Amino acid sequence: MRVEGRESKIASDLLAHYDVHARRLPWRAPPGSNATDPYRVWLSEVMLQQTTVAAVGPYFAKFTERWPSVEALAAAADADLMAAWAGLGYYARARNLLACARAVTSDHGGVFPDTEDGLRALPGVGAYTAAAVAAIAFGRRAVVVDANVERVVARLFAITTPLPAARPAIREAADRITPDARAGDFAQAMMDLGATICTSRNPACGICPLRADCAAVLTADPAAFPVKAAKKAKPHRLGHAFWIERADGHVWLARRPDKGLLGGMRGLPGSAWNDVPDPTPPFAGAWQTLEPPVAHVFTHFSLALTVHAIQVNQGHVPSGAGEWWPIDRLAEAGLPTLFVRAAETAMKKEDVSDARH
DNA sequence: AAGCCGTGGGG
DNA sequence: TCCCCAAGGCT
Structure with a gap:
């Protein structure tokens, strides 16, 4: 539940910055346009799971050219789709992508569900992707938490609990700062901030629009957030x-x-x-x-x-x-x-x- | 619920 | 070179 005060200032500061500095990305509607195609939003979100914007670019162009709608994608041959995905990694995403397109086409008349719960029931759509599509494609208020948001929130509130134990607290904090209006822009603004300013290493705190709202910037090492558990050696x-x-x-x-x-x-x-x-x-x-x-x-x-x-x-x-x-x-x-x-x-x-x- | 699941770029 | 990590989901 959102409350007023510091939380709403974070959203307004961030959105004001986003209005000027939003990245132009192929799956985003051009500035001033509200034309968001749920198919393109969903496709980009699946491709972007654990994958960089730079890596996704050519694949998104290839897929949308070859399969311009969810119905077209649903009609693709399995082998063709797997071959088109080759090189992007995490191949279960490709299998689920096809299963999801076919479910939307056959069970939903080719129209994506417009609620978080409806989206969450689709193959390959987890908590993050359901929230992202609900917010970005349908303008619904949803708490969108990916690795960028985790990092930004952990810094804003100087959360010292290590990941993954900190996830519930981070999610609650993200909920508190998510505005009722423009939830899709807010989610994308948080991810832009995490990708370009509040980066994992060497964050650019000097130019951060949330500098005045941030607890970590007052510490000796803002980059130390989020604290993470030690990882296992790779065999x-x-x-x-x-x-x-x-x-x-x-x-x-x-x-x-x-x-x-x-x-x-x-x-x-x-x-x-x-x-x-x-x-x-x-x-x-x-x-x-x-x-x-x-x-x-x-x-x-x-x-x-x-x-x-x-x-x-x-x-x-x-x-x-x-x-x-x-x-x-x-x-x-x-x-x-x-x-x-x-x-x-x-x-x-x-x-x-x-x-x- | 912790482990499995790719790849390429950057520091 | 090596390590980190990137718009996570599934089991």
Whole structure:
């Protein structure tokens, strides 16, 4: 529940700054326009989950061009959508995006629910995204809390409880400063502030519109907020991947299981990834081991993937789910970045051997 | 409910 | 180089 006083001053200070300094972003209505398309708001919010504005830009342009409405997206083939998402990461988002578009199209007549609860029931829409879409697309008062808001609020009120334990208190504080009017602008203003001024490291307190409202700026180190619990060490794993190239210029791509890491994506066949992976190739032959391994860092472990390559004849039939893919069109396969690197390793090897002839 | 789930950029 | 982290959701 919002109260008057210091809280309302924060909102008015921030909105006044936002009216002048709002970032121009592809998914925002142009200044002075109230034309917010819920489809574009929702699509951008899902893409922006744990993902930078810079990374989302080209994907948002590609998606809205190819699928201009939720109905168009709902009609997309699964493989096409997964391939279009390739490289953006967190692939469960892509599967949920499609499920959500189909739910909106079939269960809601192609119209997004306009309440937080209605949105929250959709696949891939959690507390943050439901609040953000309700506020930004539908003008409803909603308490929008993402990592930016957590940081700004923790500083405004100098909250010393470490995350994640501080979440309830941060949310209550965010509720108190959220205005009844312009909740969507307020949410976006908070995120703009967190992205450009109240940054995680080296916040620009000198130019902050909330400087006079901020408790942390009075402390020795405003950047020390929010306090965070120590994080666990990231384990290192090993793995083997197999580049199986057919004489007619095709490579065998496996289809990964729908759930789990890189779920539902194409990739090179290979071993499990662990401390002592099985290096045995899927069949015997003149395998060539390529050095060095591909180094890749995931959210919760790092990986060294050793690539092994072989040439097979036309009649070769690999095991497991997958397909032969033309190597000169590999960019269209929608490979996750790890396998793009692995493929580059294999093809660089071929360039070298070709050059020697 | 803590762990799982990608990737690229910046300090 | 290495570490941090970015408009989180799901189980």
